[in-house]
Amino acid sequence: MKIGILTGGGDCPGLNPVIRAVVRKSINNGYEVIGIKNGWKGIIEIDTMPLDVNAITGILQKGGTILGTSRTNPYKTEGDVNKVKENFKKLKLDALIAVGGEDTLGSANKLIKDGLTNIVGVPKTIDNDLSATDYTFGFDSAINIVMECIDRLHTTAESHHRIIVVEVMGRHAGWIATEGGLASGADFILIPEKPIDIKEVCDSIKKRHARGRIYSIVVVAEGAKLKGEELLQEKKLDEFGHVRLGGIGETISKLIEKETGYETRVTVLGHIQRGGSPTAFDRILGTRFGVKAVELIEQKKFGRMVSLSGNKIIDVPLDKAVAQLKTVDLELYDIAKEFFG
Secondary structure (H helix, E strand, O other), X not given: OEEEEEXXXXXXXXXXXXXXXXXXXXXXXXXXXXXXXXXXXXXXXXXXXXXXXXXXXXXXXXXXXXXXXXXXXXXXXXXXXXXXXXXXXXXXXXEEEXXXXXXXXXXXXXXXXXXXXXXXXXXXXOOOOEOOOOOOEOXXXXXXXXXXXXXXXXHHHHHHOOEEEEXXXXXXXXXXXXXXXXXXXXXXXXXXXXXXXXXXXXXXXXXXXXXXXXXXXXXXXXXXXXXXXXXXXXXXXXXXXXXXXXXXXXXXXXXXXXHHOOOEEEEEOHHHHHOOOOOHHHHHHHHHHHHHHHHHHHOOOOOEEEEEEXXXXXXXXXXXXXXXXXXXXXHHHHHHHOOOO
16 A cells, blocks of 8 residues: 655644654555655645655654645646646555645545545644644644743843733634633733724733733734724735734734833744644644554545544544634633733
8 A cells, every 4th residue: 555645734843743653654554655745736746755764763853844845725726636636646646644734634625525535634733723623733832832932021021011912823713822821821812713902901901010010911813803903914815815914913012002101012923833843742642643544544434534532533524624613712711811910
């Protein structure tokens, strides 16, 4: 049996553990594995690399992906879908493992419906916004980075008596802001699921100062927006039609300073959240996902995605996983709100 594996979308810690697990499980079973470079672009252009034990040695602790990645959408350019199908045959693949988030797996789901059925999905996104799985790998690493960064910002904010607004990733869902902010003791957390009431934020900050707390940390997800206003974005779109977000942290910072009179600074964590080594949780989750993906291929359970349910690795229909985004559990957000102000 010959298995292909690709990683698409944004990079994140935990991708290499998945690749490593797929290769080890496959080789142990006598299968051949080839890596498809740079997501869907690699199968469109037949850009591949052999994956054997030597290729995966030492990659467990490495961030990013040894296969490279891209946001190439095979449904964006006419003829690319046919190229994917034709090249699947040219490469003599028996199955394909697609590792990615809503866009990469959304394309995989469309390809299955268009006749390329031998595909298994592995969920990857630091935003943790894929449905049908409790957690995606990469998320734990991201919130640990956010926590460490905010821990450092606490001390400088306190020393200078400043408000610091920390902008984190989260286009449509505020999981990173909520859990990263909760873990780091943020004084206010702003997420896409809840339009921002800037007066409420400023009133909370003023109350903190009135009782002697002369600094505050405000965490805001990049996709959050002010009540009654449009999402802040750039004009340029990626290949999946997503706008590039940015600017909400700066906007919030200026409004807070204007309303309260307190010196306010903004820190945008950006791609720092994607980088570095995966946490132990993400290394283990990625490993378990990779092994399960090969097992699904063995069982010819195509059109499925591996998933974490409680502490068990299960499989779910891929179309269910990409049907809608998983937004923040508002019960969890309510817990975070107990510590606002």
